[in-house]
Amino acid sequence: MAGSVSILRQLAPQAAPALVTALGRTSDLEKAGITTPLRLAHFLAQMAVETGGFTRLRESGRYSAKRIVEVFGVGRHSAAVTKAESRTLAYNEYALFERVYGTGNPKKAAELGNRKSGDGYRYRGGGAMQNTGRASYARIGLEDRPERITTAEWCLVGAFEHWTRTGCNALADQNDIQAITHRINGGYNGYAARVAWFNKIWPLVRTPDAPAESWQAAGASESTRLLQSQLNQLGYDLKEDGRIGKRTTAAVEAFQKANGLTVDGIAGSITKEAIRARLAGTAPATGSAAPSAPGPGREAAIGVPLAALGEGGQRLISQADILKEYAGLSDWIVWGAGGLTAIGVTIVTIGIVRTYVVPAIWPKRAPVAE
Numbered sequence: 001m002a003g004s005v006s007i008l009r010q011l012a013p014q015a016a017p018a019l020v021t022a023l024g025r026t027s028d029l030e031k032a033g034i035t036t037p038l039r040l041a042h043f044l045a046q047m048a049v050e051t052g053g054f055t056r057l058r059e060s061g062r063y064s065a066k067r068i069v070e071v072f073g074v075g076r077h078s079a080a081v082t083k084a085e086s087r088t089l090a091y092n093e094y095a096l097f098e099r100v101y102g103t104g105n106p107k108k109a110a111e112l113g114n115r116k117s118g119d120g121y122r123y124r125g126g127g128a129m130q131n132t133g134r135a136s137y138a139r140i141g142l143e144d145r146p147e148r149i150t151t152a153e154w155c156l157v158g159a160f161e162h163w164t165r166t167g168c169n170a171l172a173d174q175n176d177i178q179a180i181t182h183r184i185n186g187g188y189n190g191y192a193a194r195v196a197w198f199n200k201i202w203p204l205v206r207t208p209d210a211p212a213e214s215w216q217a218a219g220a221s222e223s224t225r226l227l228q229s230q231l232n233q234l235g236y237d238l239k240e241d242g243r244i245g246k247r248t249t250a251a252v253e254a255f256q257k258a259n260g261l262t263v264d265g266i267a268g269s270i271t272k273e274a275i276r277a278r279l280a281g282t283a284p285a286t287g288s289a290a291p292s293a294p295g296p297g298r299e300a301a302i303g304v305p306l307a308a309l310g311e312g313g314q315r316l317i318s319q320a321d322i323l324k325e326y327a328g329l330s331d332w333i334v335w336g337a338g339g340l341t342a343i344g345v346t347i348v349t350i351g352i353v354r355t356y357v358v359p360a361i362w363p364k365r366a367p368v369a370e
Contacts, residue, residue: 004029004044007204008054015054019128021152032160033169037205042172042180043163044205045198049190050130057150059125059132061093072100079105097121101132113138122146129184131158176223178244178266188266224248227267230275231255 004023008015022028029035034043048054063071065086074080079100081089089096098104101112102120112133114120125132126149137146140157148154163169166183177198181191225242228251232238236251249265256263259274267275 004040007044007201010204011200012048012054016051016057016150016155018057018150018152018155019051019054022128022156028156028160032164034163036173037202038175039169039172041198041202041205042168042175042177043159044201045177045194046168046180046184047128047159048197048201049193050125050184051128057127057155059097059130061096061121061124062091063089063096065090068096072096078108093124094121097124112136126150127155127158129159129162131162136162174222174224175243178268179223182268188264188268191264191266227252227272227275230279234275234278 003026005020008020008023029040034040051057065083068081068086068089069076069083071077072079072081073086074082077100081099085099089099098118098120100108100120101124102109102114103117104120109115109120112119112123113135114123114133119134123132123134123137123146126137126146131137131140131149134143136158137143137149140154140161142149142154142158149158162184168180168183171180171183177195178188178191181188181194222242224244225240228238228240228242228248231248231251232240234255236254238248238251252267252271253263253265255261255275256265256271259278261271261274
């Protein structure tokens with residue numbers, strides 16, 4: 001297994017000197033349980049994104065107004081910085097971090113353990129995994145000297161602590177890069193970059209008998225196998241091999257699109273909950289896996305018991321689902337009246353109008369492509 005320092009020299013010649021020195025202490029990696037090629041590859045891939053390609057050991061807040069909105073804006077971060085407000089925070093690190101991590105964002109401040117004015121800036125992201133907040137710095141003994149987190153002595157301490165405390169070694173053994181990303185980032189920011197970095201690092205650390213391909217071939221994940229099984233129950237055609245390849249990603253995207261979720265191909269908590277709800281019949285049945293007959297999900301969709309609709313109303317819903325299954329269509333639910341139009345069929349049931357655009361030919365929807 002290639003050493004982490006030699007990997008940095010090949011992939012990041014401009015890596016922060018403190019980080020190179022710290023990674024040279026192999027005994028520290030061993031203490032953290034990072035003792036296999038797969039664990040090291042995942043650890044370094046996450047670190048690469050968190051440090052801007054191994055070059056930055058302290059979070060920079062010198063963002064433009066546009067970038068502030070992209071990272072900390074409404075719907076993207078609990079700070080919910082508006083466009084107008086972003087202009088007053090642009091390129092002002094102290095003001096920005098106080099607004100998003102400190103007193104300007106009380107909920108996040110409490111979560112991070114930031115209690116005093118200035119804590120947002122003082123305990124901004126630092127170290128190889130960008131530890132953030134007074135509580136995080138306190139866990140590694142740097143509450144009274146946060147500036148030391150960029151030194152060779154301390155820059156990896158927080159990374160090791162977070163990695164082991166959140167069980168990332170076990171996830172690395174399963175090659176579950178999605179779950180690791182969520183444990184490290186708290187979301188999936190930079191997910192594609194994390195995958196790309198792993199694919200660069202893996203060939204350099206793998207043993208001769210390990211797969212030479214991308215992270216998708218490096219190992220299997222039981223959580224991914226479960227996801228594939230659940231998607232198969234919903235009508236998708238997947239090999240339950242525990243690896244997130246093109247076919248599984250495409251199936252997740254298809255499910256997300258069919259169920260009105262953000263389409264990113266990542267089976268995060270919201271997507272997994274939607275899948276569980278569909279399997280339990282507690283969510284509206286939509287998309288390629290929609291049943292052709294009404295069930296509990298239909299009641300959730302229209303808000304009334306199906307029995308109250310009578311045989312005719314239930315037949316309309318069932319026929320609509322069959323139409324969707326064969327045409328491979330999505331639906332739009334709006335209030336109003338409707339009827340047959342030149343471009344689609346509109347079905348009215350208890351004030352809810354479902355419109356299905358009808359193509360000239362209705363081929364049966366094909367399984368998700370490899």
